[in-house]
Amino acid sequence: MGRKVILATCSLNQWALDFDGNVERILRSIAIAKSQGAKYRLGPELEICGYGCADHFYESDTLLHCFQVLRKLLESPVTQDIICDVGMPIMHHNVRYNCRVIFLNGKILLIRPKMLLANYGNNREFRWFSPWNKLRHVEEYYLPRMIQDMTGQDTAPFGDCVLSTKDTCIGSEMCAELWNPRSPHVDMGLDGVEIFTNSSASYHELRKADHRVNLVKSATMKSGGIYMFANQKGCDGDRLYYDGCATVAINGDIVAQGRQFSLDDVEVVTAILDLEDVRSYKGEHCHPHVEYEHKPCHRVKVDFSLSDCEDVYLPTHQPIEWQFHTPEEEISLGPACWLWDYLRRSGQAGFLLPLSGGVDSSSTACIVYSMCVLVCQAVRNGNTQVLEDVQRVVNDVSYTPRDPRELCRRIFTTCYMASENSSEGTRNRAKDLASQIGSSHMNLNIDMAVKGMLGIFSMVTGKCPQFRANGGSTRENLALQNVQARIRMILAYLFAQLSQWAEGKPGGLLVLGSANVDESLTGYFTKYDCSSADINPIGGISKTDLKSFLQYCVEQFQLTALKSIMAAPPTAELEPLTDGQVSQTDESDMGMTYSELSVIGRLRKISKCGPYSMFCKLIHTWREALSPLQVTLHLCIAHHLLSQ
Numbered sequence: 202m203g204r205k206v207i208l209a210t211c212s213l214n215q216w217a218l219d220f221d222g223n224v225e226r227i228l229r230s231i232a233i234a235k236s237q238g239a240k241y242r243l244g245p246e247l248e249i250c251g252y253g254c255a256d257h258f259y260e261s262d263t264l265l266h267c268f269q270v271l272r273k274l275l276e277s278p279v280t281q282d283i284i285c286d287v288g289m290p291i292m293h294h295n296v297r298y299n300c301r302v303i304f305l306n307g308k309i310l311l312i313r314p315k316m317l318l319a320n321y322g323n324n325r326e327f328r329w330f331s332p333w334n335k336l337r338h339v340e341e342y343y344l345p346r347m348i349q350d351m352t353g354q355d356t357a358p359f360g361d362c363v364l365s366t367k368d369t370c371i372g373s374e375m376c377a378e379l380w381n382p383r384s385p386h387v388d389m390g391l392d393g394v395e396i397f398t399n400s401s402a403s404y405h406e407l408r409k410a411d412h413r414v415n416l417v418k419s420a421t422m423k424s425g426g427i428y429m430f431a432n433q434k435g436c437d438g439d440r441l442y443y444d445g446c447a448t449v450a451i452n453g454d455i456v457a458q459g460r461q462f463s464l465d466d467v468e469v470v471t472a473i474l475d476l477e478d479v480r481s482y483k484g485e486h487c488h489p490h491v492e493y494e495h496k497p498c499h500r501v502k503v504d505f506s507l508s509d510c511e512d513v514y515l516p517t518h519q520p521i522e523w524q525f526h527t528p529e530e531e532i533s534l535g536p537a538c539w540l541w542d543y544l545r546r547s548g549q550a551g552f553l554l555p556l557s558g559g560v561d562s563s564s565t566a567c568i569v570y571s572m573c574v575l576v577c578q579a580v581r582n583g584n585t586q587v588l589e590d591v592q593r594v595v596n597d598v599s600y601t602p603r604d605p606r607e608l609c610r611r612i613f614t615t616c617y618m619a620s621e622n623s624s625e626g627t628r629n630r631a632k633d634l635a636s637q638i639g640s641s642h643m644n645l646n647i648d649m650a651v652k653g654m655l656g657i658f659s660m661v662t663g664k665c666p667q668f669r670a671n672g673g674s675t676r677e678n679l680a681l682q683n684v685q686a687r688i689r690m691i692l693a694y695l696f697a698q699l700s701q702w703a704e705g706k707p708g709g710l711l712v713l714g715s716a717n718v719d720e721s722l723t724g725y726f727t728k729y730d731c732s733s734a735d736i737n738p739i740g741g742i743s744k745t746d747l748k749s750f751l752q753y754c755v756e757q758f759q760l761t762a763l764k765s766i767m768a769a770p771p772t773a774e775l776e777p778l779t780d781g782q783v784s785q786t787d788e789s790d791m792g793m794t795y796s797e798l799s800v801i802g803r804l805r806k807i808s809k810c811g812p813y814s815m816f817c818k819l820i821h822t823w824r825e826a827l828s829p830l831q832v833t834l835h836l837c838i839a840h841h842l843l844s845q
Contacts, residue, residue: 204477205512206369208396208427209234210243212445212459214435214466216546217251218263224249224270226467227287228279233469240507241284243398245433245443246376247299249289252402253437258290258297258329267291268345275307275351282306284364284505286373288400290330293342293359299330301373301400303364309357310364311501312342316385319377323404323441326377337361337496358501361385363394365500368508369476370394372498376401379416388495390424391487395479397426402433405444405535407528407742410461413446414523422453425482427474434463436542440736442535449474452482454520461526462534464541464579464587472518476508528746529753532564536738537572543711543736544612545590550708551612553697554715555689555731556635556642558617558627561739562715562731563634563766564747567754568738569613569713570638573605574758596707606639614700614710615640618689620647622777626769633762643696650688655681670777682776686730693731711735717744722802725791743802744795771795792838797823801839812836
């Protein structure tokens with residue numbers, strides 16, 4: 202018997218309920234894995250139906266179509282002579298479970314339901330699934346007739362079990378189970394399991410990758426073993442971006458790393474590893490004379506080997522250092538990949554962005570430009586799927602994107618919406634940035650629409666509101682600002698729907714938003730203004746990180762127009778100018794700086810602090826700059842903004 206195994210894990214861009222497309226990508230990944238000599242192929246969580254099916258999981262049609270896909274996989278010659286590990290929902294005893302189905306040569310070996318569900322952050326798995334709470338318990342699952350007819354099996358093992366081949370033992374985890382303090386791999390490792398698999402739908406968060414990698418490394422650092430991590434990638438039709446990072450580790454070391462951000466729909470990562478390295482490590486760290494309190498795993502035996510006898514000259518993968526992206530690179534790449542996925546699935550012809558010349562809208566514009574850079578790179582690298590998608594989006598089957606600026610001109614429209622309160626400075630900054638990224642740029646004036654709206658109000662009430670600078674009250678001042686902001690949203694959607702039509706082109710445009718997370722967490726934004734859009738690529742990013750991102754874009758993309766944008770004080774430009782100059786600034790309106798707002802936002806969202814807990818922390822954090830009374834005033838301002 203040999204000692205070396207070739208294992209394959211993958212990242213797939215699966216679409217919710219796209220059963221035909223999903224099975225094609227699954228089969229393609231299996232074919233790639235086999236071509237690289239792998240005997241075990243691991244795929245992402247719920248890959249057959251897509252992770253983001255939401256309440257479609259309640260529908261019996263979803264379960265039916267998943268089994269139809271499973272039958273196609275079982276019948277395909279591509280899946281022969283390799284253990285395939287796929288994900289799908291299954292109903293057992295009228296209870297719905299998130300499952301792994303492991304099969305070989307047309308036979309289902311076992312079905313492993315998820316035991317620890319994700320119900321935090323953006324995850325709502327308890328809404329659709331139940332956890333399998335029967336530790337080390339296995340039952341018989343009666344297969345649907347369409348599977349019975351194909352496999353000749355009436356039932357398959359269902360529950361908390363592991364797979365025992367002729368040369369090793371393999372145990373499964375699923376996504377959140379790795380993050381749980383009672384991860385299944387702990388007891389499995391103590392019971393002799395040598396290979397652990399984790400099928401995930403883990404979404405991108407800024408600075409999250411290192412946490413995920415550390416968990417993968419620590420899973421085998423204490424008691425040894427091989428850990429395979431597979432993940433969904435791309436936009437699954439929702440606000441989340443799944444960021445790949447297929448990984449293989451052994452004894453606490455990473456030996457193979459997939460890409461975090463990519464426009465490729467299928468990525469397979471393989472590794473050649475020596476089982477004797479695992480056994481030597483376990484022999485040193487798991488002492489036989491120590492008694493561990495755990496129930497033995499139920500083993501499903503299969504007459505198959507992952508290794509063969511002729512592997513002496515097969516080189517094994519050696520430890521590597523994980524290459525992490527900087528936060529600025531993550532902002533540039535993650536939202537850009539998500540935007541491209543969203544655009545190509547939407548059937549629309551591009552994006553429209555109200556570009557004000559400020560940091561937030563400029564950040565959104567730079568993310569779109571980064572997307573165009575990625576698309577051109579993918580086409581140059583021979584990605585035919587991306588080329589087909591581009592040609593469909595621009596409605597030109599002869600088009601091949603080579604220059605990001607030229608692609609930007611075709612699919613990205615920016616619009617500066619001026620009012621009598623707008624300055625030449627912001628107008629010029631927006632124009633200069635649009636010129637450098639290549640967007641199709643418009644300048645328009647909203648004063649006519651604003652006067653029309655106020656005219657209707659005056660005709661009905663007999664009152665004419667005034668700005669505070671002209672003697673008006675705070676309520677009048679706020680209402681006059683809001684009507685400008687909301688008219689901009691209406692005009693953005695009007696131009697998004699009709700600008701293509703006006704040029705004789707098919708399709709519409711997706712409206713992009715530009716509200717950062719600090720403003721959302723503290724309530725410093727206008728409802729139904731330009732923060733209201735089809736999608737907002739910066740909605741989870743703080744102002745502080747966005748400024749660092751723009752500096753990165755200056756250096757990475759040579760967008761020098763961003764320098765003046767970063768230097769200018771943030772302003773909404775909704776109040777009258779003073780001698781032609783901006784008199785209103787965001788930080789003056791808020792009563793605090795954006796840096797302070799970012800700190801409060803992190804305390805509220807990440808640390809889960811209320812006003813009193815924030816006060817207890819901030820009197821120490823800000824002790825050099827603010828007195829306890831000033832800290833209290835800042836928190837009162839933030840709470841007032843949030844409650845408006």
